[in-house]
Amino acid sequence: MAAMAVKTSGLEKWFGQGEARTQAVRNATFEAAFGEMLYIVGPSGSGKTTLLSMISGILKPDGGDVVIDGKDLWKMKSDDIADLRLNRIGFVFQDYHLFPRLTTAENVAIPLILKKMDWDEALKVACHYLEIVGLKDRASLQPVKLSGGEQQRVAIARAIASNPDILIFDEPTASLDGDTGRKIVEFVKTNVLNESRCIIIVTHDSRIYEYADTIMRMEDGVITAVERNGTLKGDGA
Amino acid sequence: MPGILRIALKLLINDKGKFLALLLGITFAVFLMVMMMSMFSGILKRSSSSVLNVGAKIWVMDPAVNNATSSIPMPDYVLSSARSINGVKFAVPLYFGGALVKLKSGSYQAATVVGLDDATLFGRPEMIEGKIEDIFAENAFLVVKDAEFSKLEKPGVGSEFEINDHRGVVVGLAKAASSGLFGVPTLYTTYSRAISYIPSPRYTTSFILIEPKSDADTPFIQQEIQKLGYQALTSEQFVKKITDFYTFKTGLGMNVLLMTAISFVVGLSISGQTFYTFILENIEKFGALKAIGAKGHELVSMILFQAAFTSVIGYGLGVGLASTFMILAKLRLPDYAAQISFSILGFAFVMVLVIAGFSSYIGVRKVLRIQPFDIFRG
Numbered sequence: 001m002a003a004m005a006v007k008t009s010g011l012e013k014w015f016g017q018g019e020a021r022t023q024a025v026r027n028a029t030f031e032a033a034f035g036e037m038l039y040i041v042g043p044s045g046s047g048k049t050t051l052l053s054m055i056s057g058i059l060k061p062d063g064g065d066v067v068i069d070g071k072d073l074w075k076m077k078s079d080d081i082a083d084l085r086l087n088r089i090g091f092v093f094q095d096y097h098l099f100p101r102l103t104t105a106e107n108v109a110i111p112l113i114l115k116k117m118d119w120d121e122a123l124k125v126a127c128h129y130l131e132i133v134g135l136k137d138r139a140s141l142q143p144v145k146l147s148g149g150e151q152q153r154v155a156i157a158r159a160i161a162s163n164p165d166i167l168i169f170d171e172p173t174a175s176l177d178g179d180t181g182r183k184i185v186e187f188v189k190t191n192v193l194n195e196s197r198c199i200i201i202v203t204h205d206s207r208i209y210e211y212a213d214t215i216m217r218m219e220d221g222v223i224t225a226v227e228r229n230g231t232l233k234g235d236g237a
Numbered sequence: 238m239p240g241i242l243r244i245a246l247k248l249l250i251n252d253k254g255k256f257l258a259l260l261l262g263i264t265f266a267v268f269l270m271v272m273m274m275s276m277f278s279g280i281l282k283r284s285s286s287s288v289l290n291v292g293a294k295i296w297v298m299d300p301a302v303n304n305a306t307s308s309i310p311m312p313d314y315v316l317s318s319a320r321s322i323n324g325v326k327f328a329v330p331l332y333f334g335g336a337l338v339k340l341k342s343g344s345y346q347a348a349t350v351v352g353l354d355d356a357t358l359f360g361r362p363e364m365i366e367g368k369i370e371d372i373f374a375e376n377a378f379l380v381v382k383d384a385e386f387s388k389l390e391k392p393g394v395g396s397e398f399e400i401n402d403h404r405g406v407v408v409g410l411a412k413a414a415s416s417g418l419f420g421v422p423t424l425y426t427t428y429s430r431a432i433s434y435i436p437s438p439r440y441t442t443s444f445i446l447i448e449p450k451s452d453a454d455t456p457f458i459q460q461e462i463q464k465l466g467y468q469a470l471t472s473e474q475f476v477k478k479i480t481d482f483y484t485f486k487t488g489l490g491m492n493v494l495l496m497t498a499i500s501f502v503v504g505l506s507i508s509g510q511t512f513y514t515f516i517l518e519n520i521e522k523f524g525a526l527k528a529i530g531a532k533g534h535e536l537v538s539m540i541l542f543q544a545a546f547t548s549v550i551g552y553g554l555g556v557g558l559a560s561t562f563m564i565l566a567k568l569r570l571p572d573y574a575a576q577i578s579f580s581i582l583g584f585a586f587v588m589v590l591v592i593a594g595f596s597s598y599i600g601v602r603k604v605l606r607i608q609p610f611d612i613f614r615g
Contacts, residue, residue, distance in 0.1 A: 058528055058609035079532055086530025093612060097525035101251035102244065113240035114531055122240065158529075 005068070005166050005198030006032040006055050012063035013050050013221075024050040025221045028064065034165070035195040037188075037211060040202045042218035048202045049170065051218065055200070056089050056168050057081040068166070086114055090159030094171040096151045098143040104154050105130060105139040111162035129157040132191060149180040153187070160192055167192065169201040178207055185211045241531075245539035246546065248519065255518075258511045259547045260554065263592060266504020267555020267585050268562075270497050274581045275563065277493040279574030283418035284483050285476040287351075290413045291331065291360035293446035295458060296475045300468040303482040305475075306349065306419070308333050310440035315467055319445050322461045324454025326447075329354035332431040333443040335421075339399035340390050348389070349423045350400075352431025359446055362425060367394050367409025372427060377408040379425040384572040389422045400424075403434045420572060505592050508551075512544065512596035516603050521612055528609030536604050544597035552589045556582060 011028040014021055025047045032038045040048040053059035055066050057073050066073040068088065073081065085091075090111075098107045108126035113119065130136045133153040135146075143151050152172065159167055169188075173181030185201075185208045193199050201212075209215060217225040238246075250256050282289075287305035288296065297319055299309035319328040332352030337345050353360055353372070361369055365382055372379060378400070380392055392398070396407040411425060426434075432441040447469065449455050455471060462469035470478060484490030516523075523536055559577070566573045 053610045056528075082527075082530050082532050084530075085528065089530075091525075091528050093525060093528075095521075097522055097612060099244075099248060099519075099522050101248050106244070106247065109240075110244065110526070111529055113244060114526075114529065114535070117240070119240045119243055 003034050004031050005034045005036070006200070007067040008055060008064060009067075010064035011051065011054055011061045011066065013047070013054060013059070014062050023221055025054070025061070028221075028223055030216060030223060030226065032166075032198050032200055032214070034198050035193070036213045037193055037199045037201065039209065039212040039215045040200065040218060041204055041206075041209070041215055043204065046218040047221035048218050050221075052168060052170065052200065052202050056091070056166075057085050086111060087162065088165050090162065090164035090167045092152070092155045092159045092167070092169045092172055094174050096143070096155040096175075098151060098154055098158075100142060100144050103140050103142060104135065104146065107143060107154060108157045108161050110158060115162060126157070126161060129161045130154070132160075133157045133187070148176050149184060152176060152180075152184050156184075156188065156192065165197055167197060167199040169199065169203075171203055171205075172201060173203065173205045173208055181205060182208060241535050241539060242542045245542045248539075249515075249543045249546065252515065255511055255515045256547070259508055259515070260551050262504050262507025262511060263548055263551025263589060264554040264558065265507070266500050266592065267552050267589060268558045269500030269503070270585045270588055271556055271559040271577065271581060272562065272575065273493050273496045273500060274584065275559065275575040275577045277489070278578055278581060279576040280418060280489065281480050281483060282576060283574050285479045286413065286418065287333065288472050288475050288479070290362065291351075291446065293331075293360060293472060294449060294452075295447035295455060295469050295471055297328075297445035297447060297462055297467055297469045298443075298475075300466075302468075303486070304479045305333060305444075308443035310438055311442045311445065311467065312440045313442065315465055316442060316445050318465055319447055319458075319462065322458050324450050324457050326450045327357070327359075328445050328447045329357050329359045330428055330442040331360060331444040331446050332428050332435075332441065334431065334435045334437070336400050336424075336435050338389065338405070338422075338424075341396070341398065342390060346388050347421045348400075349421055350431050350435060351423060351425050352428040353425060354446075355427045355429050358427075359448075362411035362413055365410045365412050369409065371408035372425065374406070374408055376404045376406045377426065377430075378405045379409045379411045380407050381413045381423040381425070382410045383413055383423070385420060385422040388420075401434055401436070405434075418574075501588050501592070504588075505595060508547070508592050509596045509599065512547075513599050513603075515543075516540070516600035520603060520607055523604045524607040524609055524612040527607065528612055533605055537601050540597050540600045540604060544593040544600070548589045548593035552586060555589075556585070 009029045011025055013025040014023050016022055028051055040051060042048050050059065054061045060074055105123050105126045108129055109122035112122035112125055127136060127139050130139050133156055135150060135153055138146060138150060143154060146154065172184060176184065188199065189211045213228065215227040216223055284304060297315065299311060302309055316328060316330055319325060334350050336348055336350050338348045339345055358369060358372065362379065362381060371377055380386065380389060392407045394407055394409060398405045413423065447458060449458055459469040526536065563575045
């Protein structure tokens with residue numbers, strides 16, 4: 001049985017106050033294992049981004065636990081959580097959030113620089129990861145000169161540059177055409193996912209469901225179904 | 238340089254439009270502040286030029302006197318009394334007055350006449366041409382070769398002119414440490430000739446210059462002079478009195494203060510606004526950095542570094558521009574009064590730090606408030 005990368009139990013999150021107070025996530029309990037590609041799917045407003053934010057240490061839950069590497073994430077100090085995000089979690093944002101004034105290589109090197117790696121060494125490592133995503137020849141270009149698919153791959157290179165255990169993708173195909181989106185996810189599945197890494201993807205693009213090991217469906221803040229390897233496990237987590 | 242600051246630097250300077258706008262704002266503010274304060278400083282120095290040029294340690298005057306050029310004549314007994322005070326090494330009279338000089342060309346020119354004590358010539362200027370003792374010759378005058386010299390049609394030794402219908406002869410050219418404020422040439426002669434050539438009221442002594450036996454005697458001398466109803470000031474005190482007069486009792490100080498404040502506000506507005514826009518444009522990127530694992534203090538250090546870097550460059554450009562402007566102005570206008578001092582540079586630097594601090598404060602507030610969750614939410 002594969003080791004657990006992320007384990008949550010009873011996660012709750014509320015937003016707003018008074019009459020406007022609404023519950024975004026209710027009693028979310030699930031596990032994601034190393035070597036697994038987990039999709040969180042559901043309609044807009046179903047709470048999947050909120051859940052993703054709570055398990056990646058950027059949004060504090062109102063109840064429940066998130067355990068990563070045997071430690072309760074939200075019992076750690078904020079600087080320790082930041083360190084954990086830097087060392088253990090890689091992010092690929094929906095809009096990539098690449099710095100337009102930095103070169104592609106410098107963008108990829110950011111997590112390494114945050115880890116206090118020497119500038120030249122960080123750029124060297126960044127070029128290695130750009131080579132992995134097939135963009136080594138674009139290292140000195142600014143991101144605005146790249147296509148959407150290339151920018152997505154730069155964002156992936158940045159996310160994996162610090163060699164994280166957990167990769168978080170937020171709507172990775174939202175800004176791409178269908179064919180490019182599929183190629184990107186296929187690339188991730190083939191080249192980025194490995195036995196010591198867990199990938200969690202928030203998406204509502206059904207065209208890429210085929211690459212998932214597990215699909216977790218959310219509606220109104222509740223995990224309504226979990227499908228593993230093509231087998232629907234039923235309602236609830 | 239730490240990598241995080243290198244990123245900050247690249248983010249700043251690679252956004253050329255905003256970087257130039259930031260530099261422009263700070264450079265402009267520094268230029269205006271330095272120019273305003275330098276001009277004021279130059280004017281103040283000119284206003285005290287007589288005190289600086291004569292070089293006496295203690296000046297005795299009527300308490301109502303605000304500057305060296307508007308003296309109130311004192312009776313002769315004040316001089317006698319001053320000489321009898323314990324601790325006074327010597328005391329001499331000094332005449333300060335204005336006269337009309339009729340030049341060779343027939344035109345008239347106002348001039349300041351300084352009458353030096355006949356016995357000692359105390360307060361005499363440094364000679365460039367001629368000998369100081371020639372001042373005792375008939376109708377003799379020394380002309381100060383300063384920025385106003387040409388207004389007397391550049392006389393040489395032996396040149397003649399008329400002063401209040403008396404014949405005057407130039408017996409020497411002198412130099413003075415500082416030119417006067419009011420743009421009129423200066424003539425030196427003896428005290429006795431000055432009071433005989435220039436119409437005077439009953440009393441003729443403009444100032445009494447005292448040399449104390451030692452600096453420790455100065456407070457006692459000041460007390461004794463005060464008992465006579467007059468005021469004895471050290472040269473530093475007199476310079477301060479003149480400075481205070483022009484700063485606080487004329488519109489000059491307030492106007493310069495206002496212009497300096499306006500320059501500061503203009504710089505603050507341009508830089509603050511541009512920096513704020515710069516932060517706003519990058520706010521999502523800062524949020525992404527936070528999500529990736531950057532700590533709050535690292536983001537703050539990035540912003541402070543960007544603000545400090547821009548401010549120091551802008552400060553250097555502003556001071557350089559002001560200095561260049563003053564050098565060029567002095568080439569064309571020898572009488573140009575502006576002067577840069579270390580205190581002006583220090584003040585401008587502090588103001589720039591305030592601009593940088595304000596600009597970064599609004600940026601830091603914004604960046605610390607952004608939550609990585611906002612980046613996910615879009």
